[in-house]
Structures are given as structure tokens and as C-alpha cells.
Amino acid sequence: MALIKLEHVTKSYRERLALSDVSLSFEPSEWVYVTGPSGAGKSTLLRLLSLSERPSRGRVEAEPGLRKAIGMLGQEFRLLNDRNVYENIALGCRISGVWDKEEIRERVAPLLDEMGIRGHEELYPGQLSAGEKQRVALARALVRHPRILIADEPTGNLDPTAAAQIFSLMRQYRDRETLVVVATHAEDWTLRHPGRVIRLEQGVVRSDLPRAGADGAAPADPPATPSPGGGGI
């Protein structure tokens, strides 16, 4: 049973055609890359999957209630600079409709450990490294218990170590029934963390292939949990 399905979807912005007659289906627990050059339609596809935009033509079919269970992660960390780490993560809860203080605490606490940012709750984004900021952003996306995690160039602003940590953390969630969709220019990630690869060019799906590692086998993931405070403040 597909979690979300695009049927003959076309999306255009005024005169510009961003996606053309795209049909794709996504299952829970899938790890999907969306690749392609700039302007290929990757971000448009992600916006349609996040249900934040409607197609110009065609249909997007999603399971009921999915809108509140979508986590977003971008290249820019997009943290609120006037709120501390805890409040940034808790905001994700509140936006998804969870207001009970205790429940928010129960959701945030394990993520602080998993993301290796325990002890940083009271810090503000300006006091964090790029890697830590992205881990906070990932925690904010995951605190909603997303059924889809959409990441648009999530490692674009990170050094290789921090990027590897983010991929490892996201991989854990693929194993928890979460559909993970990653848009990336860096196709080497598709070799290091195998998954389905959708290649877009000029708004058209050129290929949609499951892919294993470079040597045909799934490579070992980097350590799942980064060291607390990794990357420095």
C-alpha cells in the first residue's frame, strides 16, 4: 500500500514548467534519493510530496492525516534564532498539534540523546556548529514522528563528518517505517547509502531505479550516533 502516490503530475509556475507528467509511488520504510541537475524539478517534487503545494495537473494521493506527519529538513538549517534548542525542537511538536508539556518533553528527550545534543538544550542556534544545527533541525523534523522525512540537500552546508552523521541518523528512521526522501546533487551518497534513486531532468523522470552500493552490496553506514558536542560550539 503506497504511503503517497503521484499520478501524471504536472507542475508549472506561470510560464515555467517544473515537472511534467510524473507518476511515482512511495512506500513506508523506503529510502529514496531524488537526483538531477539544478532546475531538474527536485525541490518541486519535494514540495508536492510534503503536500505544501498542489499540482497544476494530475493527482497526489496521500494517506489521511499524512500532512501532520511530514518532517522537513533543508540545506539551510532554518532554526529560529530567538529560541533555544529545546524550544526549536518543541516547535515541531506544537505545529503538529501536540501541546501537552509532558508529552512534548517525552518526545524531545530521546531525540536529544539520539542526535547527540543532550546538554545543549539551553543553547541558542548562534552558539552551535553547523553539524549541531542540522542535528537540531533533524530532531525538530523527527519529533513529529513523521511517516515521511523529506530532506532537501541536507548535507549541503556540512563538512564530510557532519554529513555522514546526518545520513546515519536519517538511516535509523528508515528502519522505523518512515519513508525517507533525500534530494541531493552529491550522487556519491547514493553509493554509500544504497536506496531507490529517482533521476529527474528538465522536470521529467529519466530513471527510477533501486541501487545497491558501488560494489553491488550495501556499504557499512558510518557510526549512528555522533559524539555529544561533536563539531564544537
Added chain:
Amino acid sequence: MGQLGYIFTELWRTLSRHRTLCLASILSMSSILLILLLFMMVLTGVDNYTEQLESREEISIFLNEGLSRPDVDVIAGRLRLMAGVDSVRFVSKDEAWDQFRADVADEALLQAVGGNPLPASFVVRPKPEYRNAEGVRSIARQAETLPHVEDVRYAGEWVLRAEQVTRTLHQIGAVLGLIILIGVLFVVGATTRLAIQARLDSLHVIRSLGGGFLFTDAPYLAEGFVLATISSVLTILLARAIHDSLAEGLFHLPMPSTEVLLGFAAMAGLLGFLGSWIAVATLPRRWLL
């Protein structure tokens, strides 16, 4: 923290981050609200004065010198038959003089006046339905036509003029109120716009996370309401201070009742809410992209 708590936290965050802006906004709104409140106080004073004038509805009809008692009785009889007359009281020349002496109570001045120059008169009290400017004037006009009547004095003319002045002031008040309404909307709207502009990045993030009305609009609506309400309270305190300082002198500005002041504060709060709502609803589209 519930939804209301979240709105108040966000409100506090905005107020504390933009203290100068909020203070300028409060002072601007207080200034224009003070104009309205002071005008309302002047209007209340004029209304009270007009009411006092209307209560002075008695008409004094002064008679020629040297009338006989039968002549006086004839005039009294004709006065009692006039439409709108409730009672007629005769004030003799001696009674008028005694009353004058009691009022003046200055022997030197009384001796300077010499003998009694005051004429005898009738004091006519109109029926309740005639106790207004028009009613008093109609009785006075009839009385002027009677024989042996030297002069007729009444407060009706003043009442009529005061009523005209009051009507004009009420009209000015309505126009002033409208101008001030627009002024408050403008100030609150501009403040809200500036606050939103200062937090556009945060707004974009919240919108990208799926945050709706409660996260993107409600805090600003609450801000408009709170700023305008604080301004109205400050205005009332200023008006009170002006009232108290004037009370020590000759000029008196009556303070509106508590109910009116509460209504004033509620109206200001509502205007603030409305101003913010307009500002949020008409944000330039490019800000939200």
C-alpha cells in the same frame, strides 16, 4: 503550555524584542486617544451645563411701575390661562428688594443703590413638557403681549444656543472619533507590519514547518490588542491627571463614568485587534514567498 500560553509567550517575545517600537506605538496611540478622551470630557461638561440650563426653566415677567392690585390680578389670571403654564407666583417690589439685599449682603453697595429700583414681577413655571428651550420661549412670547409687561427674561435662549453648541460638538466629536479610529488603525497596522518585517525569517521557517494561523497570525493580533489596550489605560491615567490638576482651578472637566472608561478601553483594544488584522491580512505577497 497550551495554545493561549503559546500566544502570550510569543507576544511577550515580540514586545520585549521590539521594546522601542512598542513604546513608540503606545505613546503615539495614547496621544491620539487622549485627544478623543479630552474631547469626550469637554462634551460631557457641555452636556451637563446644558442640562443645568434646561432645569432653569422659570420665566420672569417684569411689570410696569404703579400697577393696582386688580391690574396685577388680571395679569396673573391671563398668565394662568396660557398654554404650558404650570404655576404663577407674584413677587412684589418689596419682596424683590429683600431678596436682592439678602443676595448682595453688602451694605455699602446697597446704600449706593439708594432706594428700591426693582420692579414687581411674576415668576412663571412651565409644565414639565414645556421645560425646554422651545416651550419656555413660546410662553415668554405670549407673556410679552400682555398689557403692563415691561420685560420678559428667561434662560430659554441660552438653552437653545447651548443645545445648538452641544449638537455641533457632538458632530465634531463623531468626525474626530472617525479620524482617531483611522489613526489608531494606522499606528497599530504600521507597528504590526514592522514587527512582522523584523521576524520574517522566523515566519518563513514556521510556515515551512506547516505552522498556520495560531503560529503566524495570532501573536500579532494579540499584540495589536494589547498595545492598544495599554495605550487606552495610559490615556485614561493622563486624562485623570489633567482632570485633577484642572479641578484645583476654576475650569472643570468632568471625568466620564467607569462604564464609559471601560467601554473606551474595550473600543481601543478592539481597534488595535482590527488594525493588526488588517496589517496581517494585507501583507505584501512577496513577503510570504
